[in-house]
Amino acid sequence: MIEHPDETSITDSGEIPVQHRHHRMLPVWFFIGVLLLTYGIIILATSLIDLHHPTRVVLAAYHAGVWGGVILTLLGAGYTVRFWPRPRRENENLQGL
């Protein structure tokens, strides 16, 4: 084995062995939550503002924007809260993916 300081060791055959490391990385679900929450708020606000001036789309009376906004907001808020970064114990799986 050839050791390189601060780097993954490389075998004589040139293969880089797989190592499982646990990073203090925010899970992808957190980013999804934040984006969906933001989108939900924007779509809900837009749809509520337009509620009395409906756009010319088919089935506008169903207010799909309002329903979509509510669903995105709830989904996004759920993910954001569930995966909000919190201090964790050292031996806990920190990755959360």
Add this chain to the structure above:
Amino acid sequence: MSTIPALFLLDSERLISLSSSDLLIIVLYFAMVLGIGFYLRRFSGTSDDFFMAGRDMSAWVAGLSFLSANLGALELMGWAAAAYQYGILATHFYWIAAFPSMVFLGLVMMPFYYISKTHSVPGYLQLRYGEATRALSGISFAFMTVLMSGINMYAMALVMKVVLGWNIHFSIWVSSLTVAVYVTLGGLYSAIFNEVLQFFLIWLGALTIPVLGLIECGGWTGLVARIHERVQGDYTHLWGPLSSFSGNPMGVHWTGVLFGLGGVIAFGYWTTDFLVVQRAMAAQDLRSAKMAPIIASYFKMLVPLIVILPGLLAIGVLPFKLVPETAMVAGQHSYNEVLPLMLARYCGPGLLGLGVTALIAGFMSGMAGNVSAFATVWTYDIYRPYMNRRGTDRHYVVVGRWCTILGVVASIGTAYLVTHFKSIMDYMQALVSFFIAPLFGTVILGMLWKRGTAKGGFWGLLAGTLSSVGMYTAVVLRPEWLRYVALSPDAKPMAENLYRALWSWMICVFVTILVSLFTTPKPVSELEGLVRAYTVIPSDSDEPLYRRPIFWAVGVCILFVILQIKFW
């Protein structure tokens, strides 16, 4: 909210006008993907992190990313258009062409990819057959991937021009620079994170269409009645119309769908295309790697809801007929515009922005997937073995980052090449099929047949690829020969693709077996962990039933059978 003209909307003829909230949603998406790239840079310092996402992905993340790598906007818009053109037959590409091969990958093939600790499919071929096969596979894959990325980029720019009126150069440069930045920074981590993000955006952005469409039609029964009123032929059954080549709009026979599509093309794509397999190989353990394609198969079975159903709904509800791109005149719309048209039909401000963002996300993650796979194969399978074998780990990460930039630059070049030579797009689809079908023959024999030799693998792959190219060229030069390739004079190009794949796979397998029987096999010690006969696959019998991949594989199998019976 009012509709505002954006500064960069240079073309006044567009399908959709975006409001300020729609534009805000799009801008936020770009900000988020760039932010994720900058955030993940700190975690991508080693080659294992940069190229394999640290092999830390859970089954769910790997599974959703596995599916999303295939769920690009080109795919969504293309198959929605195919559903409008061919009806529910297009669903075969999501059901028979996905579930069996994805489950096979998870249960049978993934253990060999994972246990062999290889970093890529060409890497597996090097371990199993030797350098020559790796070189052939690696170079062709790198070449194909970067070209596909460019075509994806061009297609996105074209869609943005038609749908939103955006300048084509603006779309190409903004999207490619964004992809270059976030993949160069975070490597496969960035690609996977953005693919999972795209998965949510695509579902949430497109789901409005089937929900409101079915309400408008009065449910599935109402939709079927409307389709029967408007078009001739069977557009709502999966297998019934396939008893003859001439009895369906695709011009295919059930044997072509079952063996060519469900057998060779699907197995070739899902089990050997490194673009998707790389996601499963990045899983944190063998169980997660096996589960990733199985999880993906459930969602793949549901994708027709947001792709095929909008195409069928368009037949039933649009007040005008869509036409092929080649037959379009002013004021008409082409099949390819069916998804944006349906978005514009049902989605007001905000939701429309979400739908358009989903399309952009699909295009960009498709590009990112191609570029990250290119960087991995180039660095591991071309640069390291043939140019610099003794570099440090950090050196390979730097090379990978430069390869990413190189891949994006080459993609931009391809995009502009396609702008001038649009027929390249047609050839590219054929080129992909040249390599995928025979590669599956080589890999599957390598895993399941211990007698396969290095020479057998190389010559089989070469013979399969060349025969596929030969059949394609023959039909281009002498169109009447289609009857020999596709077994019927009534066959259409779709059928030719399916049968050509089948023949090239069979030729690959035949040549591999023949050459192997006359050449010396590798010693057993070199085949451990690579071939079924010499590999101990860890048992999962200690796991509770619901955690075993086979349990979920049976579940998706039952779902598949129910859907086939329902729509037979």
